[in-house]
Amino acid sequence: MIFNSVEFFIFLVISYLLYWKVFQKHLKAQNLFLLIISYIFYGWWDYRFLSLIFLSTVVDYFVGQQIYAQTQQHKRKQWLWVSVVFNIGLLGFFKYFNFFVDSWVDMAALMGYHIKSTWTLRIILPVGISFYTFQTMSYAFDIYYKQLKPTKNFIAFAAFVSFFPQLVAGPIERASNLLSQITHARKFNYNQTVEGLKLILWGLFKKIVIADALAPIVDDIFANANTYPATTLILGVTLFSFQIYGDFSGYSDIAIGTAKLFGVELMTNFKFPYLSRNIAEFWQRWHISLSEWFRYYIYIPLGGSKQGRFKALRNVAIVFLISGFWHGANWTFIAWGAFHALAFIPLFVVGNNKKYKDTIVAENRVLPTFSELLKMLFVFALVTFSWIFFRADTITHAMAYIGGIFTRTDITAYAHPMGYRMIDYYVLIILFVVYEFIIRQYPRHPFPFKHKAVRFAIYTLLLFLMLLFYDDGIDKSFIYFQF
């Protein structure tokens, strides 16, 4: 069941009404209902996946109790390792098993040993496994670092692990934020609901109009990269930048908005990343929940920047490489992570990685300065270039794509694979960027305008654009589901 489907709409309306009308009075009933609808939502993909999430819930619930109960540090650590090994093992088996086998066979072949690979398995990747395993691990980590007491309420914990709005593609919540909300009664709040609905509308717009409308163009250019000139290849990866942003941030907005409908506040996952002035700022604005997760549970435990310059650089590199690998079992994602590490490390070395923390471009001004504009364009170009690795099927494909950009210099206008006017898409992207710039100070309030009439006009315009760019024939699933 995906957010942009009729099934989800019906599911949401029924769940919402029952949640506030029938189950509001008792916290236990509210949480049990939340758990049931979350399991229905997740089981809609494949009921077999439910056993995994249940297992993960049971293990981490038990491990959390054990970590807390132990007084000796080494025993606490042992229990933490149980959680890490179990969750990483789960992830490793379902997501990376075949990758490791294939990589081993390839490496052996390079060394002259030709092994016939018969060990790869036909494994279906359970949707959202990368997200909920990280979320349950955060629970064990937070207890280990004494930032959280384990809950004795299994239903509440299970509802935290499976909370349906963010279950399959985040934001990856820390237990200290989400679990504490689930263990307390939620009261219906009109303003919170309205804010949620606005975020859902904005998220749907980004998904349907930006991401889905660009998908056929990007798919065509990447699939036929060897035949297109450099201008088209640049266009393809530029549009992919917007596609993946619209897709993933759209999902996050819908997730945050849906959670608000159920009285839960999730963390912000995107803060206009393409308005960043350096690559460090980009990472403070892109997939924030994952970056925070890596910072709290990998970078800082490894020593962060407190153990000397060399170790700090090593830790940064490790985080980026793991971040890349987290996205998928493919060398392309590792290359993507490595590219970002290489772009980030110079800033880190000169101490500019926190230069733009908690600020926004053109703060208290209408327009950015020329220098800011250049910086934003440079960061966008850098990030866009890195998306080639992210989008390509293989490293060879990525290198051929990059090779095409630098060698096939003839200029020809690109024609849409379905014959649509390309100018529609260019105008759309420009308007989208301008609008995002206007609302840049309000990542959780996409319609921060005082006058009702203006807001109403924008809502209507967004719905109108959704109709204008709706395409029934394309795959409507979210890109990040595959991770």
Add this chain to the structure above:
Amino acid sequence: MKKLIVRLCIYGLLMLLSLELLVRAFHLTKDYPVRIVDAQEVEKWQPHQTGYSVTGNRRQNFSEFHINSAGFNSSRDYKPSKTHFEIALVGDSFIEGFHQPYYNSIGKKIEAHFNNIPVYEYGYAGYDFADEVHLVDAYKDTFEAIDCVILNLTFKDDLERDTYSVLTDRMRFETPFYRRLRQFKLLNYAKNIGALNPIKALPGKLINTVKGRFKSDKQAPQKAVSSVDSLAIYQKRLDNFIALTTTYNYNKAKNILLLDASKTPDVFLNYLHTHNYKYIDYSQLLAQSKTKTNLVYDMHWNDHGRTLVAKAIADYLKTHGIVKTP
């Protein structure tokens, strides 16, 4: 909660109203002319209607139609006379041409090849060969005055029945309920761009989910159509063709079939040869074209495709001496 529901309803209604206005203002959806079945049991458009045909979300194809006094989309009214040479073109949506401006129709393109020879277009979406021969027979008086009748024929789709009767499928949309429904442009627009498909597909999807989710992932292999089956289908269509031409006294001297030989089985082409049926094959001209000959959004001929088909017709009429050129 009550406040929320009331406001959602008000906002929802206002938004629907605004969207309806926008769809109308930008003329994003097609106009639906009224269908009729006349006294001769010919299904056609009610005479004297005009409007626009629209394809795609963003008006990617936008063309004006004009239903003439005979009930067909054409720039001219039909006044055949025995003293003047006239051509009639009978067929389905390809001939009807709602996807092109009526003043740039395939008939107009044929006329451009000759000097003062009118082409009367009897095109109607969904017509099959039974409709076509019945039409020619029903309007006997008119067609007797016309010198050359070209009947469009797609072997795969147009020979599924051996006798004519009015099809009720299309006419059921002419009830007052559907006519009123068509007044909601937003609804039409959403339907045409496929935005209502997920809703339509929902019951089936839910049933499949409940029924099929717990079964094996393997799907039953599709039954392949054997060559024996194909021959049987071809024979059935050929039998239908024979039945229709016999029932409606097909005039081999005056009538010419218009077909794409590359999509027509040899068994049928051989039959036409053997039994002296004349036909125009436009397949080569379309195949040789370096530019696209059909629209992007559907398989109807685009302007270039229509030009080529018109050329194929004109060339045939000239080379076979049917139309004398100076």
